[in-house]
Amino acid sequence: MKYKITLPKQINTILERIEKSGEEAYIIGGCVRDSLLGEAPHDFDIATSAHPQKITEIFRGEKTIKTGIKHGTVTVICGGTAAEITTYRTESEYSDGRHPDSVDFASSLFDDTARRDFTINAIAYSDSTGLVDFHGGIRDLENRTVKCVGVPKKRFSEDALRILRAIRFASVLGFEIEKETSEAIHSMTELLSKISSERIAAELSRLICGINAKKILLEYHDVITTILPELAPMVDFDQKNYHHIYDVYTHSVAALDFVRPYFPLRLSALLHDCGKPECFTLDENGVGHFKGHPEVSAEISDDILRKLKFDNNTRKLIVTLVKNHDRQIEATDKAVKRAMGKLTPETFFLLLELKRADNLAQAPQYRQRLIQCDKLEQIANEILKNEECISKKSLAVNGHDLIALGITDGKTIGLILSMLLDEVIEQSTENQKSMLLTRASQISEKLRKDL
Numbered sequence: 228m229k230y231k232i233t234l235p236k237q238i239n240t241i242l243e244r245i246e247k248s249g250e251e252a253y254i255i256g257g258c259v260r261d262s263l264l265g266e267a268p269h270d271f272d273i274a275t276s277a278h279p280q281k282i283t284e285i286f287r288g289e290k291t292i293k294t295g296i297k298h299g300t301v302t303v304i305c306g307g308t309a310a311e312i313t314t315y316r317t318e319s320e321y322s323d324g325r326h327p328d329s330v331d332f333a334s335s336l337f338d339d340t341a342r343r344d345f346t347i348n349a350i351a352y353s354d355s356t357g358l359v360d361f362h363g364g365i366r367d368l369e370n371r372t373v374k375c376v377g378v379p380k381k382r383f384s385e386d387a388l389r390i391l392r393a394i395r396f397a398s399v400l401g402f403e404i405e406k407e408t409s410e411a412i413h414s415m416t417e418l419l420s421k422i423s424s425e426r427i428a429a430e431l432s433r434l435i436c437g438i439n440a441k442k443i444l445l446e447y448h449d450v451i452t453t454i455l456p457e458l459a460p461m462v463d464f465d466q467k468n469y470h471h472i473y474d475v476y477t478h479s480v481a482a483l484d485f486v487r488p489y490f491p492l493r494l495s496a497l498l499h500d501c502g503k504p505e506c507f508t509l510d511e512n513g514v515g516h517f518k519g520h521p522e523v524s525a526e527i528s529d530d531i532l533r534k535l536k537f538d539n540n541t542r543k544l545i546v547t548l549v550k551n552h553d554r555q556i557e558a559t560d561k562a563v564k565r566a567m568g569k570l571t572p573e574t575f576f577l578l579l580e581l582k583r584a585d586n587l588a589q590a591p592q593y594r595q596r597l598i599q600c601d602k603l604e605q606i607a608n609e610i611l612k613n614e615e616c617i618s619k620k621s622l623a624v625n626g627h628d629l630i631a632l633g634i635t636d637g638k639t640i641g642l643i644l645s646m647l648l649d650e651v652i653e654q655s656t657e658n659q660k661s662m663l664l665t666r667a668s669q670i671s672e673k674l675r676k677d678l
Contacts, residue, residue, distance in 0.1 A: 230365075232262045232352050237308035238271050241286075242353050245312075248285050250277035251336065252312075253351035253359065260347050263368055264400070273312045274339050274351060278332060282312050298330045315339040318385070337361050344382055344389045345396065346374045371402045379411035387418035391430040391454070394447050398437030416453040427454050428535040435497060436488035444480045444497070457527050458497075460504035467515035470593045475503045478588050485584035491541055492577055495548040496584055498528040525550035547574060552581050558602040560610065564652050567607060568618040579604055616651045616658040619644045623660040624667065632664065634671050643670050 234242070238254065245252035252275040258268035275282070282301045283291050292302040299314035315333040333339050336359060340349040346364035358365065362376050373396050375382040375389075383389050390412050397404050404412070419427075431454070434440060444451060452459040461476035471478060483496040502523030508516050528549045532542040547570065556566050567575045579600050586596040616622060624647070626640045634640055647663050647670075650656035656666055 230263070230358065232259065232358075234354065235271075235308060237306040238273075238310060239354060241273065241303060241305050241310055241312070242355075244285055245273075245275055245277055245282070246353075246355060248277065248281065250275055250281065252277070253336065253353045253356070255340075255351040256343070256348050259350045259352050259358075260364075260368065262352075263350070263365070271308075271310045273310050274315060274336065275312055276315055276334075276336075277312075278314050282314075299332060316342070318342050341376060343376050344386070344392060346376055347372075347396070349376050367405075371400070372405050373397050373400075373402050373408060374405035375408045375411070379408045380415065383411055383415050383418060387415075387421045388426055388430070390415065390419060390450060391422065391427065391434070394443050394450060395430050395434040395437070398434045398439045398443040401437070401439045412447065413449060416449050419450065419453045422454070424535050428537060431455075431494075431535070432490050435483060435493045436490055438488075440488075440493070441480055441484040444483070445477065448476060455531060457531055458501055461501060464504050464507075465515075466503070466517075467509065467513065469514070470589050472590045473588065475500050481588035482581075482584040485587045486580050491544050491548070492580060495528075495545045495552070495577075495581055498531065498545065499524055499549050499552045499581065499585060501527045501549075521550050521553045524552075544574065544577075548578055548581050551578055552585055554578075556603055558599060558606060560606060560615075561652055563603060563606045564610060564615065564617045567610065568648070568652075572607065572611060572617070575607060576604070579607075616648070619648055621658075622647060622651065622663065623658050624663045628660070628664060629667055629671075632668055632671070634667070639671070639674065642674070643667050646670055 232254075234254070242252045242254070252273055254271050255274040256272045258271045261268045277285065279293070279296050279299055279301050282303070283293075286303045286305070290304040292304070294300055294302045294311065295313070299316050301312050303310055303312055315336060315338060316330050317333045317338050318330055336351060340351065340361050343349040346362040346367045348364070349360075349362050350364040350368075351359040363374075367374050373393050375393075393404060393408060393412060396402060434443065437443070448462055452462060458476065461479060462474065464475040466473075466475060466478070473481060479497050479500050482499065483493050486492045486496050500517075500520065502520045502525075503517045505523050506517045506520040508518065510516060525546050529542065529546045532545060537545075551570065554566075556562050563575075570578065583597055583600050586594050586600075610617060614621075619625075622644065624644075626644070629640045629643060634643065647656065647666060650666065651658045651663075656662060
């Protein structure tokens with residue numbers, strides 16, 4: 228871990244201008260943490276002894292935005308770089324468990340850092356002073372530890388979102404959570420009801436894509452099932468099936484760990500079997516079965532994604548992957564073309580990733596599906612390479628061509644295009660415009676006679 232931070236020129240200029248006015252100024256929080264870890268900060272927060280009015284005077288002539296003037300924050304844009312500058316402050320009680328009832332300006336950097344969530348986010352720096360670390364944040368960075376500033380229960384009771392932030396940092400950074408902080412998290416999960424759906428979605432999205440996601444999801448399943456109660460029945464649910472060595476929740480988390488950190492794919496893995504407990508049956512030999520669980524899992528997933536207010540495209544993609552994760556696809560050109568046409572090629576390849584992960588999270592002796600997935604991928608790549616027809620969009624004719632033939636009914640046009648696609652995939656008709664128009668006329672005439 229490095230201890231010298233090289234500041235962008237514009238940020239250093241901002242700090243120097245504040246210091247020249249007789250005030251203190253430091254970068255603080257995530258930008259310091261990330262810099263010490265060797266990562267490029269996404270943005271810069273500055274803490275200062277100067278009050279907002281003085282900041283606007285210091286940067287007269289620069290663009291300033293009074294983004295959070297009520298809480299002492301002014302955004303300054305200097306040389307094209309934006310920085311949030313906040314006056315040292317202390318906070319009162321948090322009656323709603325999320326926001327302070329009032330904010331007062333503080334006289335010292337120590338007072339300002341004492342209100343922050345975790346030690347690794349309470350380190351300050353300036354070129355003139357160097358690192359300022361009142362709470363052992365540098366030590367915790369070295370030990371790869373997430374630890375609350377002060378008393379954990381007090382920090383979490385002030386703002387319940389900090390519970391999710393703690394496990395998200397541990398997942399993304401690959402850190403452990405300090406014992407007292409961890410114990411407080413487990414004992415205070417009921418506070419999570421105070422967090423909005425949007426904030427839950429934002430934290431969950433980053434948490435499940437972290438390098439330590441598997442460990443955190445297993446160790447803090449009580450947190451996860453509090454924000455996603457639909458997953459609670461999965462925990463410790465014995466599948467009683469020789470294909471599985473884990474309970475439903477552990478299997479799902481293991482599957483998540485086998486896919487790359489692409490959010491829709493990881494959440495699909497976590498949710499893909501959420502309907503299993505509802506569909507569970509035992510046969511006469513005591514073997515568990517889950518008939519219809521993909522459809523039920525898709526319905527539960529849809530409800531979760533709507534509740535968390537994810538955008539429609541993300542929701543539809545995840546629901547599609549969950550619904551199709553157990554779908555059997557023959558390793559033939561025709562079957563793969565139909566699947567790719569129905570799902571889109573992009574979704575088809577994502578589905579193969581999910582299928583592989585699902586199989587890898589089962590008993591090691593039952594991983595034959597991996598071979599099947601490799602065959603499907605090879606066939607799909609050949610289809611794309613050869614630019615073969617897989618959907619109505621890739622037919623050599625379209626609705627306008629059929630209208631030119633005198634076929635004007637929308638439903639009939641859709642039906643004929645579907646029939647033409649079937650014939651092209653079955654290779655009974657070539658994807659050649661004149662031939663397809665001839666077949667369209669023949670089909671239209673037959674449909675007219677049948678009516």
